[in-house]
Amino acid sequence: MAQYTPPLRDMQFVMHEVLNVTDELKTLPPYADVDADTINAVIEEGGKFASQVIFPINLSGDQEGCTLDKTTHEVSPPKGFKEAYKTYVEGGWPALSCDPAYGGQGLPHLVNQCLYEMMNSGNQAWTMYPGLSHGAYEALHAHGTDEQKKTYLPKLTSGEWTGTMCLTEPHCGTDLGLLRTKAEPQADGTYKITGAKIFISAGEHDMTENIIHLVLARLPDAPVGSKGISLFVVPKFNVNADGSIGSRNPIFCTGLEHKMGIHGNATAQLTLDGAVGTLVGQPNKGLQAMFVMMNAARLGVGMQSLGLTEVAYQNAVAYAKDRLQMRALSGPKAPDKPADPIIVHPDVRKMLLTARAYAEGGRALGLWTTLQLDKELSSDDADVRKEAGDMVALITPIIKAFITDNAWISTSHCMQVFGGHGYIAEWGMEQYVRDARINMIYEGTNTVQSLDLLGRKILADNGAKLRKFGKMVQDFVEEEGTNEAMQEFINPLADLGEKVVKLTTEVGMKAFGNQDEVGAASVDYLRVVGHLVFGYFWARMAKVALEKQGGGDPFYKAKLATARFYFAKLLPETASLIRTARAGLPTLVEMEESWF
Template sequence: MASYSPPLRDMRFVYHELMGCDALTDLPGYEEFTPDLIDPILEEAGKLCADILAPLNRSGDEEGCRLENGVVYTPAGFREAYKLFREGGWTAISCDPDYGGQGLPAAVNVLVEEMICSANLSFGMYPGLSHGAYRALAAHGSEELKRVYLPRLVDGTWTGTMCLTEPHCGTDLGLLRTKAVPQEDGSHRITGTKIFISAGEHDLAENIVHLVLARLPDAPKGSGGISLFLVPKLLPDAEGDPGPRNAVQCASLEHKMGIKASSTCVLNFDEATGWLIGAPHKGLSAMFTMMNAARLAVGVQGLGLAEAAYQGSVAYARERLQGRALSSAKAHDQPADPIIVHPDIRRMLLLQRATVEGCRAMAVWVAKGLDEQERHPDPAVRAESEDFVALMTPVVKALFTDLGFESANLGMQVLGGHGYIREHGMEQHVRDTRIAQIYEGTNGVQALDLVGRKLGAHGGRYLRQFFHPVSAYVERHAGNASMAPFVGPLGKAFGRLQQATAQVAQKGLADPDEAGAAATDYLRLFGLTAMAYLWARMAETAMERAEAGDPDGFYAAKIATARFFMERMLPQSGALFSQVMAGGASMMEFDEAAF
C-alpha cells in the first residue's frame, strides 16, 4: 500500500533559503506571513494530505464516481474529507480577505497544492477548479456577482467549473456553438453542450458555479465573438442562498484512464439562466485569467505526482531484495541485496529526485513572481513580474507534466512487475498523471504559445526577464572554482538556448511551420536550462549553508543531486539544440499520403 510523507524539509529550503520568500512580508498585505506562521501552515497541510487524503486515493480510484438520476456521487470518504478540508480553511488560503480568504502568498499556496496532488489528485480537482473560477470572477465579474458568489467559492460551500470544450471544438474555441440570448432582466439564456467538464456535477458542495463560454446573437465569428457567463447549478434567492434548480444537467460521466474519483461530465445547458462576466465578446480574455492559473496548477499536478512516484520508488528500492551488488555483496545478513545498490535503479531514482526538486524550485520561483505581480508597490516591478509569469506559464505546464509522467513511468520500472499491479499504487500514478499533458491546452499547444506568442511579444520583452538574470549569474560566477561544475554546464546550455531562440525567431518569421516544428524541442530546451539555473543556485545555497553545519546531510544530498542533474540530465540540451537547429523540412516535406 502506497504511503505519502510531505517533503517539508525541501519545501522550507526552497521557500526560505533559496527563493528568500520571507521577504514577501515587505509586500502590502503579506506583513504577517513570517516563517513562524508559514511553517506550521505547511505542516498542517501535510498532515491533512498524509492522514486524510492519501488513504482515499486508491479506494477512490477503484470506486470512481457514479451518476444516478442526474446526480453524481463521489467515492466513499470524499464528502467527509471535503468537509474537513473546507472547515479547515484550505479552500481559502490564497483568496482575498475581503471575501473571507486568508490572503496567503501564492508561493505558499503552490506548496500546499503540490501536497494535495501528491496525496490525491482526484480530490484536488474539486477545490482546484473552484480556485480558478474564483480568480476569473474576482478579476472580471461585476460587484453584484462578486458579492453573491465569491464568499461562497472562498469558503468552499460552493464550487466552480470552467466550461469551454464542446464535442466539435477543443483547442479551437472559435468554433464553439453554445448560445446566450439576452433577457429583459439583464440575465441570459444559455443553451448548448459542454464536454470534459471537471467537477461539473458532484455531491461535495451546496452549489456549483459554472463559468461558460457562449456566443451572443450579434457575436462575430471566431474567438473574437465569445463571451463568458456565470451559470449556477442552483439559482440563488434574494439572500444569496441556493434556490431552484437551473436548467443545467449532467448527461453522462466520462469513463477515463485515470483521475477516476474526479467527476468529468457532459453538461447540457437548456436555456439555463446565466449572467455576463466582463464585456460582451471578451470572454476569451476573461477565461484566460482562469486558464493561466489552471495551467500553472496543472504543472503542479505533474510535480505532485512525480514526488509521490519518487517516494514509492525509494521505499520499494530499499526493501526489495534481488541479486547482489555488481561490486560485492552489501547486505551480508540477507540472501540478496536491496535493489537500491544497483546502478540502473540509482539512475532512475536520481532522475526522479532531480526532477522533483528542480520543478519544486521553479514552481515557487514562478509563484513568487505572481505575488510580486499582484502586490509589489513599484509598478515597474509588477510589470516585470507579469512578463516573467507569462513567459514561464507554458514552460511550467508542459515541462512539469512531461517530467511528471516520465517520473511515474520510472517508478513503475523501479518496481518491476509490482509496479504494474495496484498494490503499490504506482500504476495509478502513471494513469493519473497522463491527463496532465493533455488538458488545459495540450503540451504541444503550450510549446506553440511559447514560440508563437511569448518569444516575440513586445520585441522580446518577456525573454529579458529570464535571459538577463541567467546571463548575469553565469558571468558573476565565471571565476568561481567551487561553482564550476554547475555554472560551466549551465553556461553551455544557456548558450545553446540563445542560439536556438535566434533560430526559431528568424525562421519562424519567414515560415510559421518552422517555428511550429521546433516548438516542443525548444520548450524542453528552455525548461532544462531554467532548471539548470535553479540547480546551480541550489548548489550555491547548499554550499553556503553547509559551512554552518549539515548534521542530517541535507545540503550534501542537495549538492550531489545538483551534480547528477548537470552530468546526467542537462546533456539532453545538446540533442535538443540539434533538433531545433535541424529545422522542419524533414517533417513538413514528408508526403502526407505516405502516412
C-alpha cells in the first residue's frame, strides 16, 4: 500500500543548482572527472534499487523480524533480505565510494550519501547491514595494518563480507570507559578476546559468508577508564593465509533484542569466549580509532532519519489528497465529492509542510556536509582540508541530533495525517515512527550530541568553528542585502545569527562558573544552531528558486513556498528555545535527588 519515489530532482537541485558540486569536485584530484551526468546516472540507478528491491520488503521485514537458532547461534533475517543483499552486491553498490586500491569505484562520498538516503527511505532495517559494514571499512582503512587491509578491505568493498561495531556492554553504553571485555595477548601476536557485547546492529546474519567484527576490549595492563581501551578486528570465521574461510571463531550470537522498531535488523547480544582477534591501531588508543567509525556513523544516522522523513512525507501527501473527510471551514473545495480531500485543511498542510521542510532542509545540509567531507579527505590543499574538516566536525552533531529529532516530529505528523489508520501496521506509517525513534538514541544519544556540539566543538575552541560557519552566513546576508525579494529570508536569518552569538557568549560565561551550565543549555542550544544552519540553506535554496520560478516550473514555486513556510512556522521555535536555554541550571538542580 505504501509508496516511494526517489527524490532525484531535489537531490539534483541541491547538488547542481545550489551547491554546484561538480565545480567543487573538480578541485579534488580523485574526483576531477566526476561530472553531473555520472552523478545523476548513479543516483537514478540507486533509486531503482531502493524503491524496487528493498522498499517492497520493508513492511514484511518489520512484521517478521529476525530469528535466532539458539543451538547453532545463526540468525535469519526476514524473508527477502538475503536475496536483496545479493542484488546489492551484484550491482556493485557496496564499492561506490570505496578506495580503488581495494576494488572500490572511487566515487565521492556525496554520491554514496544520496544512495543511503534513498535506501533508508526504502528500508532502514535492511540498510543497516551494509551501513555498519561501511563503518568497519572506514576504521580499517584509516587504522588497519597492511595485512589487515589486504585481508579485509577487498571483501568489505565487494560486499562479500559485512562488518560491525562492537562497543556497548550491558553496564556501559555512553560511558565506554567502564567496559570490561578482555583481550589476552597470545604468543603469535594475536589476542584472545572474552566478554559480552550487546546492541550489536547487524551483529549476526546469514547474508554473507563472513562477518568482520570491530571490537573494543581491554589489554591486561590497560589503564582504567577510556584511556585503556583497544580496538580489535575479530572475524566470525578466521581467515586463512590464502584469504579463504577458516575455522569458526568463538564470537557467538546468544540473543536478539526485542525492539520498538528496526525489527528487520538483527540487534545481537554477542558472547566472545576467547575469540581470536588482531589489534587495530595502537594499544589503548582504541577509542580514537573507533571515532573514525563513529563520526561516519553519526552522519549516517542523520541520513537514516532524512530517509524516513522523506518516505513518510510522500505517503502522507498521497493519503491527504485521497482521503475525503469534512469540508474546508471556508466552504467546500470539492463540491462534486461527498467531502473535501483532507489536504484542504490548514493543519493537515502544516503537518505535511513540516515534514517537507525538514526533509528538504536536511537533504541540503547533508549533501553540503558530505561535500565538505570529500574535501577534507581528498583535497591536496592542507588549508582546504582543515577548513572542511572543521565544518564536518561542527555540523556532525547537528546532523545526528537535529535531523533525527526532526524526523521524530515529522514521521509522527505524517502518521497523524492518517488518523486512526496511521496507528494500524498495514499502512506502514507507524513503522516509520518506531524506526525513527532509535536514531535519537544510538551512536551517542542526542543529549550527548548536544554536549559534543556546545562543549567540545564550540566552547573548547572559543567558538572558532562556529565563527567560520557564521562568516559564511554573514557573507550571504551581505550579498543579498540589496535584493528586495530575499529580505523575508535574510532578515530572520541575520537576526538569528546575532542571537546565536549572544547566546553562545552567555552560556560560555556561565560555564566558567559551573560546567553543568553547558549540560543545562546544550539540547536547546543545538536546536537553535540547527535552525540557523537550516535557515541558511533554506535561504540559499530560496534564492535559486526566486531566480528560476519565472520559467513556470512548479518545482521552484514549491521550493519557495516551502522556504516561506519554514521561516514562518518552524524557525520561530528558536524564540522559546533561546529562553529556555538562557534559563539555565537553577531549576534543574533545585530538586534534591531524594525528592524525585
